[in-house]
Amino acid sequence: MRAQLARLDAVIIQAVIAGALSFSHLxxxxxxxxxxxxxxxxxxxxxxxxxxxxxRRMREQQRAGQPSGGPRLWFLVALAASLGANVATAGLLDLDHVPAWLRVVVAGWPAVAFFGGTLLAHAPHPQETPVPASSTKGPDEEPHSASGAVEMPDRNMISAPSTGPDSGPASEDTTADPVTAPVAPAPTPVPAxxxxxxxxxxxxxxxxEHHTATGHPADPDAVRTRLGLPPSMTASVAAHL
Structure with missing residues (x-):
């Protein structure tokens, strides 16, 4: 714990010193x-x-797996401005006679900073991935089926009569009436x-021709197909064979 506090104090002290020097140079x-x-x-x-x-915006977009080209560009612009001021005040530039181009850059910095700050502030924030509803289920809850239907017990198990020794006379008849399945109506024949x-x-x-070649009667559906007639004409073709 003390080692972590010592490292944290060192980082804070270093950041304060660097920030103060950069602030002074700018x-x-x-x-x-x-x-x-x-x-x-x-x-x-x-x-x-x-x-x-x-x-901060660059780190947020990197954690969300999104491209961070825009925030990185403005980070490099601000870093170049800070680093340039540090180098310019190191004795390489006569501060009593600043070049005209440098005065133009310094005078135009507020507009650049305002534009960059506006883009960073109004850029869409990365959305967090929603947690699936199934992952929030408690440990005692049982998973439901994919279709959401509740399994019902077999009907035969419910209607089966008791066959124990204590059952009364009503339990003697254990034969259940068979369930009659509905019969589908026969299709109506299509008139020829x-x-x-x-x-x-x-x-x-x-x-x-088919009978001569094969010795078997022709299939009405095959004849109808060779003539290019619709399937509804099969009965009409069969009526003339």
């Missing part, structure tokens, strides 16, 4: 770029807030449709 650079007064103090806050917001004389001759010719 303030000095903004002041050298003619952004004096309260504006020089607002620049470091803007850079650090964008850096932290982009980092009269065929034209030419078609009748064609039917008889095909039947004679």
């Amino acid at each position: 303030h000095d650079l903004a002041e050298a770029a003619r952004q004096g007064g309260w504006k020089a103090w607002a620049y470091p806050i803007s850079v650090d807030l964008l850096l932290v917001a982009a980092w 449709v009269a065929l034209p004389p030419a078609l009748v001759e064609r039917v008889r010719a095909l039947a004679a």
Whole structure:
């Protein structure tokens, strides 16, 4: 426990020192770029807030398995602004004569930070995967079947009479009446449709040809198929064979 607290204290102290130095460098650079007064103090806050917001959103999207290209881009932009201010105030840049392009970059930073912060704030948050209802079931609950139907006991088991020694006279007759299954009605025969004389001759010719080739009577359905007639005409073809 003490080792963890010692490591945590070291991380916090290091973060405070780094944040204070970066804050000071950004303030000095903004002041050298003619952004004096309260504006020089607002620049470091803007850079650090964008850096932290982009980092948090990037981590959230990575945990959710979503692409984090947008937050990573704004994290790199804020990191470049912070790192650039640290390097610029290291004696490599004359803060008394700041180049015009650097003054333009510092002056345009608020618009860039506002745009990036708005995109990060209004981006859709990653949705958590809903927990299935079956996983929230208690340990004593029994799983239900997939169709949700309740199994009923067999009807024969319910209606079976008792055959024990204590049963009365009513238990002597153990033969149950058989259950009569409903009989499906017979299909209504389709009346034959009269065929034209030419078609009748064609039917008889095909039947004679089949009988000559095979020695067996022609099948009405086969003849109807060869003539290209619908299935409803089978009875009409059979009537002329």
